[in-house]
Amino acid sequence: MTARVALVLVSHSVELARGVAELAEQMAPDVLIRGVGGRPDGGLGTSLDAVQKALEEVLTTLADNTPGDSPGGGADGSGVVVLGDLGSSVLTVEAVLELDESLTERVVLARAPFVEGAVAAAVTAHGGADLGTVLESAASSIRMFAAIEATQAPEAGEATSGGEPEGSRTVTVRNPLGLHARPAALVSRKVAELGATVTIDGVDASSVLQLMALGATQGRELRVEATGERAAEAVATVVEMIDGGFGEV
Numbered sequence: 509m510t511a512r513v514a515l516v517l518v519s520h521s522v523e524l525a526r527g528v529a530e531l532a533e534q535m536a537p538d539v540l541i542r543g544v545g546g547r548p549d550g551g552l553g554t555s556l557d558a559v560q561k562a563l564e565e566v567l568t569t570l571a572d573n574t575p576g577d578s579p580g581g582g583a584d585g586s587g588v589v590v591l592g593d594l595g596s597s598v599l600t601v602e603a604v605l606e607l608d609e610s611l612t613e614r615v616v617l618a619r620a621p622f623v624e625g626a627v628a629a630a631v632t633a634h635g636g637a638d639l640g641t642v643l644e645s646a647a648s649s650i651r652m653f654a655a656i657e658a659t660q661a662p663e664a665g666e667a668t669s670g671g672e673p674e675g676s677r678t679v680t681v682r683n684p685l686g687l688h689a690r691p692a693a694l695v696s697r698k699v700a701e702l703g704a705t706v707t708i709d710g711v712d713a714s715s716v717l718q719l720m721a722l723g724a725t726q727g728r729e730l731r732v733e734a735t736g737e738r739a740a741e742a743v744a745t746v747v748e749m750i751d752g753g754f755g756e757v
Contacts, residue, residue, distance in 0.1 A: 620646040
C-alpha cells in the first residue's frame with residue numbers, strides 16, 4: 509500500500525462491502541481499502557463500533573506510511589474517504605465522526621453512489637491524489653451517466669470537443685473480456701499520467717467509469733483521439749495497450 513488516501517466502504521451487507529472493496533482493490537492495488545458491513549450478529553445492518561474500529565485501524569496504517577496530521581487531512585494530503593451504501597449507513601458514519609471529533613481531521617464522508625464512487629475514488633487515489641481530490645472524484649461519479657450520454661450523442665468517430673484532434677487512430681479490442689474493470693483502470697491511470705486530453709469512442713479516457721460504460725467487447729473497433737502537447741504519444745500509448753490485450757491474449 510503506497511497511496512496516501514485510503515477508502516472505507518460501509519454497507520448493510522458484509523458481502524456487498526467485501527465485494528465492492530474487492531472490485532476497487534483489483535483496479536487500484538496500491539490503495540488501502542476496507543469494507544465494513546452487517547450487524548455484529550451477522551444480519552443486515554450497520555455497526556457503529558465496527559465502523560469506528562475500521563476507521564481507527566485504517567488511520568493507524570496510514571500514519572505508519574504517511575505520518576503527520578493537519579486540518580483537512582495529513583500534512584501530505586493523506587486521509588480516509590468513506591462511502592455508505594444507503595441512508596442509515598451514512599447516518600452511522602456521521603454518528604462515529606460526531607462521537608470522535610479527532611477523526612474529522614483526516615476522515616471525510618463522500619456523498620456518492622456506492623459502487624461507482626468507490627471505483628472512481630480508488631483509481632484516483634492510486635494515482636497519488638490528495639484527500640480533497642479523491643473526495644471530489646467520488647462525488648463526481650454521480651454525473652457519469654449524463655457525461656456518457658452527452659459524448660455518445662454524435663455519430664461514431666465524430667469529434668466532440670469542438671476542435672480537431674491532434675492525434676487519432678483506430679484499434680481493435682483483442683482481449684476476450686474486452687474493456688472490463690482492470691483494463692479500464694490501467695488505461696485511465698496511464699492517460700492521467702500522460703498529460704494529454706484523450707477520448708476513446710468519444711468518452712473521457714481518464715474516467716474508468718466512462719470507459720467501462722462503453723461495453724467494449726472483443727472485436728470492437730475503438731477510435732482513440734487526443735489533444736495537447738503529448739497528443740501523439742498519448743494516442744500511441746493507449747493504442748498499444750489495447751492492441752496488446754492487457755496480458756489477457
